[in-house]
Amino acid sequence: MSTTPPTPSDPTTGSATLTPGRPRTLGSRVAPTDRPPIPASAAWHEGDPVGRRQFADLGPLKLESGGRLPAVRLAYETWGELNEDGTNAVLVLHALTGDSHVTGEAGDGHPTPGWWSSMVGPGAPIDTDRWFVVAPNVLGGCQGSTGPASPGPDGKPWGSRFPLLTVRDQVAAEIRLSDLLGIDAWQLVIGASLGGLRVLEWAASAPERVEAIAAIATAAQTSGDQIAGFHTQLAAVRADPRYRDGDYYDAADGDGPHVGLGLARQIAHQTYRSAKELDQRFGRIPQGGEQPLEGGRFAVQSYLDHHGDKLSRRFDANTYVVLTRTMITHDLGRDRGGVTAALGSITARALVIAVDSDRLFPPAQSERIAAGIPGAEPLRTIHSDYGHDGFLIEEDLVGAYVNEFLEQGARR
Numbered sequence: 001m002s003t004t005p006p007t008p009s010d011p012t013t014g015s016a017t018l019t020p021g022r023p024r025t026l027g028s029r030v031a032p033t034d035r036p037p038i039p040a041s042a043a044w045h046e047g048d049p050v051g052r053r054q055f056a057d058l059g060p061l062k063l064e065s066g067g068r069l070p071a072v073r074l075a076y077e078t079w080g081e082l083n084e085d086g087t088n089a090v091l092v093l094h095a096l097t098g099d100s101h102v103t104g105e106a107g108d109g110h111p112t113p114g115w116w117s118s119m120v121g122p123g124a125p126i127d128t129d130r131w132f133v134v135a136p137n138v139l140g141g142c143q144g145s146t147g148p149a150s151p152g153p154d155g156k157p158w159g160s161r162f163p164l165l166t167v168r169d170q171v172a173a174e175i176r177l178s179d180l181l182g183i184d185a186w187q188l189v190i191g192a193s194l195g196g197l198r199v200l201e202w203a204a205s206a207p208e209r210v211e212a213i214a215a216i217a218t219a220a221q222t223s224g225d226q227i228a229g230f231h232t233q234l235a236a237v238r239a240d241p242r243y244r245d246g247d248y249y250d251a252a253d254g255d256g257p258h259v260g261l262g263l264a265r266q267i268a269h270q271t272y273r274s275a276k277e278l279d280q281r282f283g284r285i286p287q288g289g290e291q292p293l294e295g296g297r298f299a300v301q302s303y304l305d306h307h308g309d310k311l312s313r314r315f316d317a318n319t320y321v322v323l324t325r326t327m328i329t330h331d332l333g334r335d336r337g338g339v340t341a342a343l344g345s346i347t348a349r350a351l352v353i354a355v356d357s358d359r360l361f362p363p364a365q366s367e368r369i370a371a372g373i374p375g376a377e378p379l380r381t382i383h384s385d386y387g388h389d390g391f392l393i394e395e396d397l398v399g400a401y402v403n404e405f406l407e408q409g410a411r412r
Helices: 168-182 194-205 226-241 243-245 258-272 274-280 299-312 317-328 337-346 363-372 387-393 393-411
Strands: 024-026 028-031 054-062 068-079 089-093 133-134 189-194 211-214 349-355 380-382
Touching: 024 168, 068 363, 089 168, 089 194, 133 168, 189 194, 194 211, 194 317, 211 274, 211 393, 226 243, 226 258, 226 299, 226 317, 226 337, 243 258, 243 317, 258 299, 258 317, 258 387, 317 349, 337 363, 349 363, 349 387, 380 393, 387 393
Parallel strands: 089 133, 089 189, 189 211, 211 349, 349 380
Antiparallel strands: 024 028, 054 068, 068 133
């Protein structure tokens, strides 16, 4: 679930060269790096540049697990204008390490460019000259919404005290945001991966408020295999002694749980890309200037190191734990008579897209969704060598399906 597709200037595009800023292993020697130390947390905090964020204070929220958040805030961004009768609203829901900055340049408050700019904007498949687009940072996130890095009731970061969240809790907060914005029904709720889990929960929790959904590379219920993969990522974070059981926010730069968070990202990233792509791009090529038989790395190791470092510099370890746990507990059929009954109750038109090489959310899970929703279009399957991240990289194919689906709805 990378948040941006690779670009030619990104070392992830595959040539076996030294990743800028990483320590370089030469036999048993490690060359120094001039990169600044990794912050203990890269969460957004009050007083940081706001960028395009807006904020909605939603009051207290009772949680599915029995806990309670005394005050909930969601950060969100919007593009386009809501028409007079409120019938042109589209809700875009991000994946695990995404945020509200779906489209737009990097700048103050937004250290990275929009993660789906090919899909949202003037003239894009979700055309902001036509649609009013809203993208919230998920509840539990670290880019302006209430999460473990946010101040608790005593003014100190929640840290280890932050309660368990479920996908259903996150959607409950987004429903309140919709109320505040005056949006009675969304013409489309769209998202992939963790965002797709929330798309399905929206359709089941508030069917009267969802005209259509697009669920991409996702599942109605996480499987045993997925839970196992998520568990190892959680274990990697928690095993870092600098994690301090989640209470690390007063640690100095370089003294936070970036090793554990980076390792969790490396574990996850293997499921974001396909075995074919990693073998074709990297194979057994050594990292430039390094000798694996003398303790150096192969290029694919450098690639994973890069992604671990990159995430640690823009994310928060507790947020990674909280959101991964929401994926572990995801079950659309919980208290609804099972997954088949829950899917069968969805009244929205549905577009379901799978990536054929996806090993995080395999196509069979999308097939189950498309087969179970009465108003679903036939499953659309994208051929891609990129694996799960194909939903970001195969922008022309995804965009064409979404545009066609929106046009079908407009003609009704």
